[in-house]
Amino acid sequence: MGSARFRLGAACGLAGPVAFTAAWVAGTLRQAGYSVTEEHLSGLAAPDARNPEIMIAGFLTLGACTFAFASALEEALGGRGRAGMGPALMRAAGIGTVAAGLLRRDRMLLHPPGGVTGQSWHNHAHDLASGVLYASLLVAPLLLARRFRGDPEWEALRAPAVATTIGSAMLLGLFWSQTMAQWGGVLQRVIATFPLGMMAALAVKLLSREPQAAGPANGRTAS
Numbered sequence: 175m176g177s178a179r180f181r182l183g184a185a186c187g188l189a190g191p192v193a194f195t196a197a198w199v200a201g202t203l204r205q206a207g208y209s210v211t212e213e214h215l216s217g218l219a220a221p222d223a224r225n226p227e228i229m230i231a232g233f234l235t236l237g238a239c240t241f242a243f244a245s246a247l248e249e250a251l252g253g254r255g256r257a258g259m260g261p262a263l264m265r266a267a268g269i270g271t272v273a274a275g276l277l278r279r280d281r282m283l284l285h286p287p288g289g290v291t292g293q294s295w296h297n298h299a300h301d302l303a304s305g306v307l308y309a310s311l312l313v314a315p316l317l318l319a320r321r322f323r324g325d326p327e328w329e330a331l332r333a334p335a336v337a338t339t340i341g342s343a344m345l346l347g348l349f350w351s352q353t354m355a356q357w358g359g360v361l362q363r364v365i366a367t368f369p370l371g372m373m374a375a376l377a378v379k380l381l382s383r384e385p386q387a388a389g390p391a392n393g394r395t396a397s
Contacts, residue, residue, distance in 0.1 A: 180380075183246030187377025190239025191370035197232020198363070201225065208282065213359045215366065216300060217282040219275060226278070233275025236370075241268030243377060250380055251321060251328075260318035263310045264373075270307035274300055284358075308346065311369040315339045318376075331375060338372040 201218035202210055204225050208217075218229035244264035251257035277300040280293055319335035322328035342365055348354050349361045 180246050180249060183242045184250075184377055184380035186239035186246070187243035187373045187380065190236040190243065191374050193239070194232045194236035194370065195367075197229050197235075201229040201232070204228065205282070209359065210363075211357055211359050212355070213282070213284060214362050215359075216274065216279045216304070217284065220279045220282040223282040230275050230278070233271055237268045237271030237273075237275065239268075240271060240373070241265050243373065244268060246380060247376060250383070258317055258321040260314050260321055263314035263317065267307050267310035267314065267369075270303050270310060273303035274307060277303055308365075312339060312342050312346065315342075315369065315372055328379075331379065334375060335372060338368050342368045 198215050198218060201223070202208060205218070205223065215229070217223060219226045219233065223229070241264075244261040247264070248254060248257040248261035251261065254262075277296045279300055280297045315335040315338040319332045319339075322332040322335065345361055345365045345368070349358060349365060352358075354361060
């Protein structure tokens with residue numbers, strides 16, 4: 175990967191989270207009768223949402239940027255043999271994000287006034303893609319933290335990576351337990367922000383490297 179391509183991939187680690195966050199904020203502001211505390215992000219891309227293309231673009235941009243960023247991170251960590259599985263799981267998260275954006279939910283609201291009479295195949299596929307996405311984003315930071323251990327260049331990001339996994343796991347437990355269903359929309363947005371913040375921190379690290387260091391790390395094997 176050339177220097178310019180490497181830096182473009184690294185910049186994607188900032189561009190993706192910014193684009194996705196801007197999309198759900200803009201999409202939320204465009205809706206009528208939409209509760210940010212209860213409704214999930216995916217509903218903003220549903221056919222009955224106002225301007226669903228905003229949220230679809232957010233999903234697709236984040237997915238493509240995550241995939242590109244993962245490749246740059248893998249190179250910076252020494253290539254596939256030395257980087258561990260963290261970047262690979264980030265690529266899986268990127269694919270899952272694109273799939274979640276294309277395979278849209280049937281309705282914007284989780285509990286529409288007329289009730290739910292059935293779900294389409296793409297609604298079920300969206301849920302499956304979202305599951306892959308959540309699982310990948312939960313485990314990837316932990317694997318990256320393992321890779322960072324004992325590496326002076328990356329050690330400072332080890333604790334934030336572990337905290338990302340722990341925080342995400344705790345919030346996902348609350349989210350799936352439905353004990354705070356009335357705050358499900360807020361929980362989901364915070365859950366999304368944790369790994370996106372970690373990605374942005376990694377991107378800043380890559381972009382701040384000296385030009386001669388903006389490539390594979392040397393002499394470091396994955397533990």
